[in-house]
Amino acid sequence: MKLQLELEKMKILNAREEEEREIRKDERRREAALQEVELQKKLAEIELSKTRETANIQLKTKEEERNLPEKFDFNKAKKLIPTFDEKEPEVFFDTFEDTATSLEWPAEHWVMLIRNGFKGKAAYVSSQMITVKDYQILKKAILDAYSITIEGYRQSFRNSQKSPTQTFVEFCDTKVRKFQKWIDKAGIKEFESLKSLVIMEEFLRKVPFNIANYILDKEETDLMKAASLADDYFLRHKSYKPAHNKTTFFSDRFCTYCKQVGHPIEKCPDPQCRKSEVKEHKPGKKQDSKKTMHVTVPTPDLDSFKPYTCQGSVNGKPVVCLRDTGSSQTIINLPPQELTMKQEYVAVTDLTSTKTLPLAEVTLQCPYYTGKASVAVSNKPLPHPSIQVLIGNDLAGANALNLVVTDPDVILKQELKVNENKIVQSVSKVPKKNKTLETSKVEKALELVNLSKVKFQQLQSYDPSLTTYWKRVKNPSDNPKTPYFYTDHGLLFNHFRSSKGPVTSTWHDCHQLVLPATLVPPLLDLAHTSESHLGVNKTYHRVSQDYFWPGIKKDIKEYIMSCHQCQVTDKWSS
Known part of the structure; x- marks a missing residue:
């Protein structure tokens, strides 16, 4: 249960x-x-x-x-809008504004009315500003796209030309309208403003292009403020650009036409010289050659400076120094790329002009001064080509002793003859039997100018055009690749192998003696004139078998181009 x-x-x-x-x-x-x-x-x-x-x-x-005015009809208004022209967009806006104002069109509908009528740049700008409802903003953007500014109006006024279909009255009217637009855009209401505008335009036309662009970018309209902007821009962008100091015998000291030392062929006073730029005689009249005065400025002899010269070094490089008690500034003539240039300049005044030279920081060692010094750098030769340093009173002070170099290995034993006519005469007197193939290259070169081996070594050492080659000297025992430079008994040689022979063969090897610029003219004269005025290639082949110097091919061509006989026979072109 x-x-x-x-x-x-x-x-x-x-x-x-x-x-x-x-x-x-x-x-x-x-x-x-x-x-x-x-x-x-x-x-x-x-x-x-x-x-x-x-x-x-x-x-x-x-x-x-419903609230629109009954009298305004879009379809009717569009028929009254002027046609847009890209060449004169401002005319379109002026005409439209006059029409819209006179017919009392609502300003809020102006943008909607003109949008569909634009072309080119205006259509593109309008499509990018589809949400803009302000007429003035849209108008300014389109005019800016077509450079409708003060500068644009000025250029339009200056550059407008008469077209073939225009009459002169129409062209004048166009000029007047463009000028009026220019001054209206600039807001000119008074004569002083107009004067300032015209002077400003002329100022911008005369200053460098980059400075003018800088002032225009700043949109400066005041003349003095624009000038201050130009000075600021120039000082900020100022830089030292060292000139290439490539001194050649032909361009600076020797005339290849009259064979005189002291002026180039462009300054030759001989009226028969075709390349001379000296215009002392009236063209078309034949001058009496007997009455022509040849003015030559000989190069100063180094021996004349001997009591005031001494040996020294700049940054460890051996140089020849000259003490000048009349100079308040120490000046050197060395390549700027070998120096530590400073962003400072110094004004140097001579008898004729004042020049601005850049400063460099160097380590100078000489009897007058030892240590670091700030010196001026010149791209032009000093009183003598073999002098690289001019010691001024800023370093030497009251030390004006007549220092004489007594080292017999340094003193040049014989005088260098600078008169080319005398050199050529001495060359012609050398017996031909001494110029045999058995004569060494050094003896040949010394015979040309009556120089000793010691003096030839000094000329090679002091020649600024050979500095680069001294730095490239190699030991032949190291089996360097050709070409290369080497020294033999203190003399500079260039080893060159012809491309015609095999690499293992020595039959095509050339051992060229390097010549200083001072010995080039007599050698060229002998090589060219003694063989019935050979052409450029043959003369070059003959000379280059035994000798070398910087710009050998160019100097040979210039020499033959200045030869009167070769110009007549047109042999230089071969």
């Missing part, structure tokens, strides 16, 4: 739990249904609000359309 009662109780409890579960399920269903109803209600409210907004917008649009 008890078991049956307990079973019945359990069944009753299970039934109750089942009923409770069903009740909870029904409640959840009702809650979900309520939530769905609320969601649909919210969606319906949103749709209703959107519909109301759309209706309000439509109502406002209709009201705006």
Whole structure:
């Protein structure tokens, strides 16, 4: 009995739990249904609000359309809009504004009226500013695209030319209109302003292009402020650009036409010289050659400076120094790339002019001064080509002793003859039997100018054009690749191998004696004139078998081009 009662109780409890579960399920269903109803209600409210907004917008649009003036008609107004011309966009805007103002078109519709009529740049700018409704903003952007500024009006006025279809009256009217636009854009109302405008234009035309662009970028209209900007720009961008100091015998000291020392062929006073730039005689009249005065300025002899010269060094490089008690500034003549240049300059005044020279920091050693010094750098030769340093009073002070170099290995034993006519005469007197193939290259070179071996060594050492080759000297025992430079008994040689022979053969090896610039003219004269005026290639082949110097091919060509006989026979072109 008890078991049956307990079973019945359990069944009753299970039934109750089942009923409770069903009740909870029904409640959840009702809650979900309520939530769905609320969601649909919210969606319906949103749709209703959107519909109301759309209706309000439509109502406002209709009201705006009703409020438009009855006399304004878009279709009618579009027919009165002028045609846009890219050559004169400002004319389009002026004409449109006059039309719109006279017909009392609403300003808020101006942008809408002109958008569809643009072309080219104006159409592109308008498409990029589709949201802009302000007429003045759109107008300014389009005019800026066509460079319709003060500078644009000025260039339009200056560059306008008369077209073939224009009359002169029409062209004059165009000029007047362009000038008026220029001064209107610049805001010129008074004569002083107009004068300042014209002077400013002339000022910008005369200054360098980059400075003018800088002032225009700053949009400066005041003349004196523009001048100050130009000075500031010039000082900030000022830099030292060293000139290439390549001194050749032909360009600086020797005339290849009259064979005189002291002037190049461009300054030759001989009226028969075709390359001379000296115009002392009237063209078309034949001058009497007997009355022509030849003015020559001989190169100063080194011996005349001997009591005041001494040996020294600049940054460890041997140099010849000259003491000048009349100079207040020490000057050197060395390549700027070998020096430590400073961003400073000094004004040096001579008898004829004042020049600005850059300064360099060097280590100078000489009897007058030892230590670091700030010296001026000149790209022109000093009183003598072999002198590299001019010692001024800024370093030497009151030390003006007549120092004489007594070292017999340094003193040049014989005088260098600078008169080319005398050199040629001495060459012609040398017996031909001494110029055989067995004579060494050194003896040949010394015979040309009556020099000793010691003096030839000094000329090679002091020649600034050979400095680079002295640095490239190699030892032949190291078997370097050709070409290379080497020394033999203190003399500089260039070893060159012809490309015609095999690499292992020594038959085509050339050992060229390197000549200083001073000995080039007599050698060229002998090689050219003694063989019936050979051409460029033959003369070069003959000379290069034994000798070498910087620019040998160029100097030979210039020498033959200046030869009167070769010019007549046109042999230099071969």
